[in-house]
Amino acid sequence: MIYGIENVRIDYWPLPYKVKALYMCDDGDCSVAVQRRLPNEPKLFALIHELKHHYRDREALGSGVIHWGDYDANELIEKGAEVFAAEFIYPEVEFCNDIQQAETQTWNAENVVHFKRGCKAKVSYKFICKRLEWLGLIGAGHFDGVQFQKLEYGIFGAPFRR
Numbered sequence: 001m002i003y004g005i006e007n008v009r010i011d012y013w014p015l016p017y018k019v020k021a022l023y024m025c026d027d028g029d030c031s032v033a034v035q036r037r038l039p040n041e042p043k044l045f046a047l048i049h050e051l052k053h054h055y056r057d058r059e060a061l062g063s064g065v066i067h068w069g070d071y072d073a074n075e076l077i078e079k080g081a082e083v084f085a086a087e088f089i090y091p092e093v094e095f096c097n098d099i100q101q102a103e104t105q106t107w108n109a110e111n112v113v114h115f116k117r118g119c120k121a122k123v124s125y126k127f128i129c130k131r132l133e134w135l136g137l138i139g140a141g142h143f144d145g146v147q148f149q150k151l152e153y154g155i156f157g158a159p160f161r162r
């Protein structure tokens with residue numbers, strides 16, 4: 001995808017457990033490292049997040065490294081990248097439309113599972129919950145501790161392993 005056009009390399013090095021991905025640029029040699037074991041949705045999010053650093057933060061960065069989650073050092077840059085990735089993957093306007101057209105407006109855990117299953121964007125449960133919070137449809141931390149993936153398997157069955 002865009003990574004090829006921009007000549008940004010994707011590496012799968014072993015990263016510290018807490019770092020999902022990081023962006024590096026040294027003398028025009030740009031690369032992103034991402035945790036191989038991430039599920040597809042957070043991996044996509046991480047790659048778009050790092051792409052924002054490539055477009056917008058490369059100069060400010062010089063030849064440094066930006067760590068995902070290094071909020072103290074780069075709070076604004078990091079927040080900007082989070083917002084960029086969220087908008088890129090699932091624009092808020094579309095999300096609102098989809099929410100309005102959902103079968104129910106009662107946002108309990110089961111209905112969140114149904115919404116995600118019918119959702120055209122590749123996003124995680126965390127993503128959906130954050131947006132619901134942002135829109136004021138649920139309180140902050142409303143679904144903390146809910147194991148959505150488990151719940152989904154409970155409702156729809158676990159996928160077959162091939």
Ligand SMILES: [Zn+2]
Pocket residue numbers: 049050053066067068069077078081
């Ligand atoms: Zn970042």
